[in-house]
Amino acid sequence: MTTPNRGSGELDALLDQLREYVTPQPPCISLPPRAFTSPELYELELDRIFRRSWIMVARADQLAGPGDYLALTIAGEPLLLTRDRTGALNAMSPICRHRMMPVVAAGTGRAEHFTCPYHLWRYGLDGQLIAATHMRGNPAFDPGTCRLPGFAVEQWQGFVFVNLDSGAPPLRTHLSRIGEDLGNYELGAMTQVGSFVEDWHCNWKVAVENVHENYHVMGFHPETIQPSTPGGSDTDVRDDSPLVLRFTVPFKEPQEVEFLRLTEQERRQVYNVSVFPCTSFAAAGETVIWLSFIPTAIDRTEVRGGILAPSQTVEGTDAEQLQQIREGNEAYAAVINGEDQRGLEEVQRAVGSRFAGRGHLSPKEPAVPVFYRKLAAALLAEEYREPAEAGPLAAVQSSLS
Numbered sequence: 001m002t003t004p005n006r007g008s009g010e011l012d013a014l015l016d017q018l019r020e021y022v023t024p025q026p027p028c029i030s031l032p033p034r035a036f037t038s039p040e041l042y043e044l045e046l047d048r049i050f051r052r053s054w055i056m057v058a059r060a061d062q063l064a065g066p067g068d069y070l071a072l073t074i075a076g077e078p079l080l081l082t083r084d085r086t087g088a089l090n091a092m093s094p095i096c097r098h099r100m101m102p103v104v105a106a107g108t109g110r111a112e113h114f115t116c117p118y119h120l121w122r123y124g125l126d127g128q129l130i131a132a133t134h135m136r137g138n139p140a141f142d143p144g145t146c147r148l149p150g151f152a153v154e155q156w157q158g159f160v161f162v163n164l165d166s167g168a169p170p171l172r173t174h175l176s177r178i179g180e181d182l183g184n185y186e187l188g189a190m191t192q193v194g195s196f197v198e199d200w201h202c203n204w205k206v207a208v209e210n211v212h213e214n215y216h217v218m219g220f221h222p223e224t225i226q227p228s229t230p231g232g233s234d235t236d237v238r239d240d241s242p243l244v245l246r247f248t249v250p251f252k253e254p255q256e257v258e259f260l261r262l263t264e265q266e267r268r269q270v271y272n273v274s275v276f277p278c279t280s281f282a283a284a285g286e287t288v289i290w291l292s293f294i295p296t297a298i299d300r301t302e303v304r305g306g307i308l309a310p311s312q313t314v315e316g317t318d319a320e321q322l323q324q325i326r327e328g329n330e331a332y333a334a335v336i337n338g339e340d341q342r343g344l345e346e347v348q349r350a351v352g353s354r355f356a357g358r359g360h361l362s363p364k365e366p367a368v369p370v371f372y373r374k375l376a377a378a379l380l381a382e383e384y385r386e387p388a389e390a391g392p393l394a395a396v397q398s399s400l401s
């Protein structure tokens, strides 16, 4: 058996195939199988996408009080988010400026400051060095200018986004249209009533393309989602910016609402929003679910997410009742997520087969090629720029009709 060439020629060939998605007549076929297994493409994705993109990592409830922190890894880069005593959110690298020990392990907690476990240098919640023992004798060392390098962070409607590129253009402008359209859901006033962090054994794009369509609901979710939101329903897609697309999917029956003033139309549809590359949220009646699919390896994805509800839902509840509500929501999310995870891990096992190939897409999954187009545009950044306003959707729709 011969070993196929895995050199840069293969990356060029893959990019040639991806380039077709940004042409005026993009192909309505799925990604090449090697897009999910090529180490060179994965490196390019880390460099051109994940080291410079906005990713939703938490809900502000998870970083509510002074000293609350969240430590995680994006694209191999450790990251620390804190709420400081002024109420500001900070995002920074937790890597100690002395000899590179992370000052905090991955996870969540509350801290007054961060003390590096190695030689006990201490940093404030904003990343500034507070104390460094036995350093006075080194005249070259200036503690006043020593701080953990910062990343960009934005809070929008209670959602917390980070960007490893501290000079990244703001995300807010991309989301203004969504904020207006989703005004009745009062996203900023919602409370997180459940959250999860899961480890899926699949490439991040396998998970992200799946969340761009409800065609799979009849296959993966026959007893959970299918009865209320049947798979293969007509999907209406809007492509708002190089980063944001929205699509709606009809409910079988309009949702009952208790606290929100939703229009008839809003009660009749699930409103899905996707923020390139790997974040999405869906407003379904009075429930909102958010998800981010963060690559941890070429075939591993950390799934972070939460369930939101109007704050009135939990008003007057005691800690025990709140815990029960959380456990109920998280158990339900675990069932749905498990259905997707099992299926998508099977897909990941198959993409390495010699017989895996590109397939034709259905008109019932029109947001998928729009995602492909955004992916290709980001990977070909040096030679291609998406228009700032909508545009590519028309091309995708014409090839699907």
Ligand code: FES
Binding pocket: 096, 097, 098, 099, 100, 101, 116, 117, 118, 119, 120, 121
């Ligand atoms: S590596 Fe942090 S104090 Fe030495």
Ligand SMILES: [Fe+2]
Binding pocket: 210, 216, 217, 220, 221, 340
């Ligand atoms: Fe699903």
